Amino acid sequence: MTAAKETSEPLRILDAAIDALAEYGYANCSMQRIADHAEVDKRMLHYYFGDRNGLTVQIAERVGDRLLAGFTSAIEGLSGPREIAAAGFESLWENVVAEPRLHAVHLGLVSAAVTDDSLRAQVARIRDRYSEVILQLAERGRKAGLQLRLNDETLVGLILAGLNGLTVDYLQRGETQELTQSLAEFQSWLMQLARPLADA
Amino acid sequence: MTAAKETSEPLRILDAAIDALAEYGYANCSMQRIADHAEVDKRMLHYYFGDRNGLTVQIAERVGDRLLAGFTSAIEGLSGPREIAAAGFESLWENVVAEPRLHAVHLGLVSAAVTDDSLRAQVARIRDRYSEVILQLAERGRKAGLQLRLNDETLVGLILAGLNGLTVDYLQRGETQELTQSLAEFQSWLMQLARPLADA
Amino acid sequence: MTAAKETSEPLRILDAAIDALAEYGYANCSMQRIADHAEVDKRMLHYYFGDRNGLTVQIAERVGDRLLAGFTSAIEGLSGPREIAAAGFESLWENVVAEPRLHAVHLGLVSAAVTDDSLRAQVARIRDRYSEVILQLAERGRKAGLQLRLNDETLVGLILAGLNGLTVDYLQRGETQELTQSLAEFQSWLMQLARPLADA
Amino acid sequence: MTAAKETSEPLRILDAAIDALAEYGYANCSMQRIADHAEVDKRMLHYYFGDRNGLTVQIAERVGDRLLAGFTSAIEGLSGPREIAAAGFESLWENVVAEPRLHAVHLGLVSAAVTDDSLRAQVARIRDRYSEVILQLAERGRKAGLQLRLNDETLVGLILAGLNGLTVDYLQRGETQELTQSLAEFQSWLMQLARPLADA
DNA sequence: CATGAATGAGCGTTCATTCAT
DNA sequence: TATGAATGAACGCTCATTCAT
Numbered sequence: 001m002t003a004a005k006e007t008s009e010p011l012r013i014l015d016a017a018i019d020a021l022a023e024y025g026y027a028n029c030s031m032q033r034i035a036d037h038a039e040v041d042k043r044m045l046h047y048y049f050g051d052r053n054g055l056t057v058q059i060a061e062r063v064g065d066r067l068l069a070g071f072t073s074a075i076e077g078l079s080g081p082r083e084i085a086a087a088g089f090e091s092l093w094e095n096v097v098a099e100p101r102l103h104a105v106h107l108g109l110v111s112a113a114v115t116d117d118s119l120r121a122q123v124a125r126i127r128d129r130y131s132e133v134i135l136q137l138a139e140r141g142r143k144a145g146l147q148l149r150l151n152d153e154t155l156v157g158l159i160l161a162g163l164n165g166l167t168v169d170y171l172q173r174g175e176t177q178e179l180t181q182s183l184a185e186f187q188s189w190l191m192q193l194a195r196p197l198a199d200a
Numbered sequence: 201m202t203a204a205k206e207t208s209e210p211l212r213i214l215d216a217a218i219d220a221l222a223e224y225g226y227a228n229c230s231m232q233r234i235a236d237h238a239e240v241d242k243r244m245l246h247y248y249f250g251d252r253n254g255l256t257v258q259i260a261e262r263v264g265d266r267l268l269a270g271f272t273s274a275i276e277g278l279s280g281p282r283e284i285a286a287a288g289f290e291s292l293w294e295n296v297v298a299e300p301r302l303h304a305v306h307l308g309l310v311s312a313a314v315t316d317d318s319l320r321a322q323v324a325r326i327r328d329r330y331s332e333v334i335l336q337l338a339e340r341g342r343k344a345g346l347q348l349r350l351n352d353e354t355l356v357g358l359i360l361a362g363l364n365g366l367t368v369d370y371l372q373r374g375e376t377q378e379l380t381q382s383l384a385e386f387q388s389w390l391m392q393l394a395r396p397l398a399d400a
Numbered sequence: 401m402t403a404a405k406e407t408s409e410p411l412r413i414l415d416a417a418i419d420a421l422a423e424y425g426y427a428n429c430s431m432q433r434i435a436d437h438a439e440v441d442k443r444m445l446h447y448y449f450g451d452r453n454g455l456t457v458q459i460a461e462r463v464g465d466r467l468l469a470g471f472t473s474a475i476e477g478l479s480g481p482r483e484i485a486a487a488g489f490e491s492l493w494e495n496v497v498a499e500p501r502l503h504a505v506h507l508g509l510v511s512a513a514v515t516d517d518s519l520r521a522q523v524a525r526i527r528d529r530y531s532e533v534i535l536q537l538a539e540r541g542r543k544a545g546l547q548l549r550l551n552d553e554t555l556v557g558l559i560l561a562g563l564n565g566l567t568v569d570y571l572q573r574g575e576t577q578e579l580t581q582s583l584a585e586f587q588s589w590l591m592q593l594a595r596p597l598a599d600a
Numbered sequence: 601m602t603a604a605k606e607t608s609e610p611l612r613i614l615d616a617a618i619d620a621l622a623e624y625g626y627a628n629c630s631m632q633r634i635a636d637h638a639e640v641d642k643r644m645l646h647y648y649f650g651d652r653n654g655l656t657v658q659i660a661e662r663v664g665d666r667l668l669a670g671f672t673s674a675i676e677g678l679s680g681p682r683e684i685a686a687a688g689f690e691s692l693w694e695n696v697v698a699e700p701r702l703h704a705v706h707l708g709l710v711s712a713a714v715t716d717d718s719l720r721a722q723v724a725r726i727r728d729r730y731s732e733v734i735l736q737l738a739e740r741g742r743k744a745g746l747q748l749r750l751n752d753e754t755l756v757g758l759i760l761a762g763l764n765g766l767t768v769d770y771l772q773r774g775e776t777q778e779l780t781q782s783l784a785e786f787q788s789w790l791m792q793l794a795r796p797l798a799d800a
Numbered sequence: 801c802a803t804g805a806a807t808g809a810g811c812g813t814t815c816a817t818t819c820a821t
Numbered sequence: 822t823a824t825g826a827a828t829g830a831a832c833g834c835t836c837a838t839t840c841a842t
Contacts, residue, residue: 165365565765
């Protein structure tokens with residue numbers, strides 16, 4: 001046995017698959033292409049993941065992991081209320097810019113999920129994880145004295161809608177001036193939703 | 201002879217194709233399926249649209265037409281500044297609720313366009329048409345006395361990002377309470393971006 | 401009615417068809433391509449020529465016409481025995497160089513005829529026309545005092561074999577030095593087959 | 601287990617493909633027909649040869665092998681100059697008579713190559729192999745005392761042109777009297793091109 | 801784990817041809 | 822003559838998947 005295979009083979013394949021999806025798009029990404037991209041025989045995909053659906057499920061899971069990776073750690077040390085509020089969305093957006101291909105794949109999954117039941121569950125799961133982490137942040141913000149005008153679910157809904165909408169813009173047109181301004185506007189709006197007690 | 205063929209055959213097929221895309225999703229919608237859906241022989245698609253790409257281009261064009269249909273007429277009679285501002289986004293959203301399948305198809309096109317060059321142009325065209333109509337609205341608002349804090353392009357960017365983000369939410373989870381609240385929040389934010397002169 | 405259409409429409413189409421065959425090759429030349437090449441609707445082909453086979457038959461006929469056009473006139477005025485012998489093959493070869501595309505089409509027909517019965521008759525007809533004209537030439541040569549060592553059919557066979565073999569070389573590799581020398585050798589051999597009486 | 605699979609499956613298919621090409625002609629020989637002829641599923645052709653072009657390339661290679669098979673061995677033992685000269689062309693022609701279908705396929709490839717670039721390379725390769733083997737023969741003839749009036753390339757050109765031209769005649773009309781005489785004439789011409797030293 | 805071989809189904813596209821006007 | 826529409830049959834190729842070793 002090799003001393004320490006850093007990542008397991010299935011995991012390596014999943015990341016290659018995500019890359020392939022980003023390359024060819026959800027619609028044009030066959031198992032053959034994924035296998036080629038991962039430099040693996042296509043039958044190994046069946047060996048590890050069963051069938052196409054099984055692979056897709058795992059891909060979605062992995063996408064979720066990577067979408068939220070870093071987010072938790074990025075907001076761990078924060079303590080002040082404004083700090084928390086500010087860092088939250090910023091950290092989410094940083095991941096968009098850092099891994100646009102990953103978010104393109106996510107968008108593909110979200111889009112496909114509209115008409116694909118088994119995918120819908122997976123995509124909903126990713127949303128739940130987003131939600132969870134945003135709520136944790138809100139909780140910490142409240143404990144630090146943040147007063148939020150909105151109930152939790154609406155807050156999550158608005159943040160995710162903003163994130164998704166701006167991500168679509170970014171994927172469509174790249175880093176434009178308007179997008180930068182839109183981001184600033186959106187963030188300042190988010191800040192305004194939260195009025196810390198101390199400010200009153 | 202039928203008295204008056206309401207729409208041309210290609211147009212009828214395009215609408216059937218949009219319906220098929222909504223049914224099966226962009227990735228799983230073959231020409232055969234579109235043909236079956238339109239109750240037309242598969243080869244008639246080639247007869248009318250050349251190849252798959254030609255069909256897709258026309259579909260995108262038709263999607264654009266239908267996304268903006270009604271919008272222009274809906275805002276035509278308005279005169280007061282607040283009226284205009286309010287009706288603008290509301291009218292856009294009404295189309296989402298009225299034709300969710302159409303917007304699902306649009307989302308599919310947007311998503312696929314990320315990795316498909318020829319589609320990208322088409323999707324950009326739809327965005328341009330949205331942009332154009334929003335800017336016309338802004339223009340009319342200004343003439344009616346509206347003061348907009350943002351430059352045109354940023355305004356368009358924010359409105360479209362909000363529209364897209366909320367549409368994704370709607371397509372994913374339907375008409376939830378949170379979404380209703382999010383919509384209200386978003387709209388009140390939009391209103392706040394515009395301060396009528398009278399307020400000064 | 402236009403005063404004087406120089407060539408009839410079917411004839412114009414046939415020449416365009418020959419050009420298309422030269423362009424795409426016999427195997428890849430559909431009726432659609434021929435129609436496009438002739439700038440005619442494909443159904444006109446059926447109108448003029450019935451079906452694919454009818455068209456091919458006419459094409460073969462036209463190819464035969466053009467292969468031998470000029471040949472008869474080129475050898476008309478000649479009188480001396482050597483003159484006749486020399487000009488004969490030279491004139492045949494000149495047509496190869498002047499119309500290589502035509503000869504490429506001919507080669508395609510000859511090749512296809514091996515497995516296509518209806519074509520075989522047409523191709524045989526072209527060979528007969530070659531034969532006929534070569535024999536006429538031989539006849540005139542004899543009358544001018546040429547003594548030919550070979551019987552007529554063998555002479556024709558050798559000339560056509562040489563012509564075909566060298567044409568294949570020309571079509572494959574163009575005008576090479578070796579081909580020029582081969583031509584010279586072949587011609588000198590032909591001359592040697594014929595010994596004028598005066599030489600004896 | 602069968603004792604000894606004589607030839608590999610791909611090779612068996614290639615020979616069946618050549619037979620199919622001889623049966624239907626290059627233009628009318630689809631992959632389906634080749635598959636049927638080889639009693640193999642159509643998709644196995646893709647499995648073994650990739651795509652149509654890959655199959656064609658391999659077919660051409662195999663045609664080349666079989667065109668020259670036997671030739672080398674047939675001329676191996678010969679030693680006398682005239683013997684070598686005589687046996688050379690005779691051996692080439694014997695292959696034509698022994699495998700007329702193979703030569704029909706070759707003619708089809710040659711013809712198609714005129715308008716098909718990828719095929720042209722393959723056909724040129726076959727010609728090169730012919731050339732190589734003819735030159736080896738000439739070399740051996742020279743060592744045995746043969747004096748050749750022509751340079752190598754012209755010799756090859758003439759021999760191949762003769763071979764091709766006479767093959768076309770054979771494929772068109774079968775074994776006629778004239779063809780037999782033409783062959784005799786051609787061979788005696790070839791002999792005359794070579795004057796052994798002893799004659800001097 | 802890995803590989804050679806196979807398979808039912810479907811892909812987008814083109815073929816020659818015909819019908820009705 | 823010419824055109825819009827249609828059709829039965831194939832085309833080359835790829836899909837996800839399975840079997841046997």
